[in-house]
Amino acid sequence: MMKKYLIYGILSLTVLSCNSEKKSGAYETADSQKQSSTSSSDTPMAEKIVKTADMRFRVKDVQSTKEKLGSILRAEGGTIAEFNTHSQIRQNEKVKYSADSLLELISYRVEGLVVAKIPAEKLDDFTNQIAKMAVFIDDQSLKQDDQSINYLSNQLKNRNKLEAVTQLNNSVSGKKTGVAERSLALKDEYVDNKANNLLTDRNVRYSTITLNFYQDNTVKKMIVVNDELADYRPDFFKRFWLSFENGWSLFKEFILILANLWAILLVIAAGYFIFRHYRRKKLMA
Template sequence: MKRIIVVLALAAGLFGCQNEKRDKSVASTEEIRIAEMADTVATEKIVKTADIRFRVKDVQQTKENLSKRIKAEGGTIAEFSTESIIQETQKVKLSADSLKEITAYRTEGYLVAKVPSERLDDFTNTIAKMALFVDRQSMKLDDQSLMYLANKLKADNREDAVSRINKLATKKSPNVETSLLIKDDYVDKKIQNLLIDSRVKYSTITLNFYQDNTIKTMTIANDNVYDYKPGFANRLWLSITNGWTIFKEIILGIANLWMLIIVGLALFFIIRYFVTKDKKARDLATKNWANNNQS
């Protein structure tokens, strides 16, 4: 019995050592694979971005020159816009129906372009030569090598996991849904690396450029209504004429109320009659009272 236990113990120890060696071997193989992939990726995935703000003589002309230069470098324009910002506006009267509008404005341009990364330095130097004055210039290098390596390793692991699951899965097995989720994540990692490759190959440069304040004059219609009114003499005569018209309208309005006028006059005379009669009665009473007192 003791011999059997000793034999089993020795067998377990030997099997454990073999498993440990196998795990170490797998781990070392994985480390070697990661190291080899890191050597091939680490120095290749540098994302460059640049930002420049500068003053130019003419915004529109600069935009056209930049477009030609970007195409010559093998790049593309991703976004472009211009804006005129009014600083001050004044209107000077030229005649009764026209004004001279004087406007001071500032024109600014905004351009985002993608150029080959190996040409970015030369392209920024070209822009600096085109500018009258450079306000700001910056460049940023973002190392995406480790992120790229991580995505690649995860994608390989997911591909291997999907192949193993597919070997064991059946149509009714829940592993099918798990396999689909892993495949979607695998696709996401691939897309992320494709985006990194695109950003590494083509650098993004943002350009903000502007020109000095510009003065522009133009003749416009007079929008002040008062200036279109007739002269004083004409307006005085029109006012007199209009007054006579209003007076006639008042007379006509009163004529339309003739019945009310008659009723009003009748009420006036009736009230006057009773007031006069009452006054006479009081005078007579006062006179009789005075005569009685004297007698």
């Protein structure tokens, strides 16, 4: 009888221990889900709107426009990130101005490029000021890129990477080599995500605006040196007299050549007279 009660007691304890393990596992799952939801709710999604703008317009003078843009940007707390001017020649012609100079006429168009950073809250006011400076606006655009999801994603990934690095550092000592490599890779990814978020923060605070501007075609007049060598030749009479002198010099050189060949000329003359003598003698016979 005592054995029977002992068996019932052991079975009862086994059932109770199983139920308690199930309840504790359920409580642990609920706690982990609660912690996960709490950690997610602790990271609110901040609005990260990156604004970029583009404008193309005509102005009276490119250089003075660039100087005005620089003054306005400094007053608004912005900076010029890039500046470039380019002169595109449309037509070029040279006409004779004097014996040794030419009048060069150049038709060209000057274009300017400014890439600027300006506080995002002052972007609209800045574009309005530019519109007043322009003679004519070709096109104007504004783009808003919402980086809020990517920003939050990087934050959550960084939190997970920090936890993973902590777990790896506390892992079994026998796997230290592999753990160090994996930990370094996670740290590098953490740095990349952190840098991307810092870049996003800067782009949110300072908007990028690209300005392309140009002025009407301009004609430039310049007196330049005549590079046509034919125009530097002497006049007709001077060249005629020089040609006469050159011909006389050639004739004298020819006489000198004949004087150097006197022996050959003597042989030719002797041969001619001998041939003539024999021919006359043959005709008389």
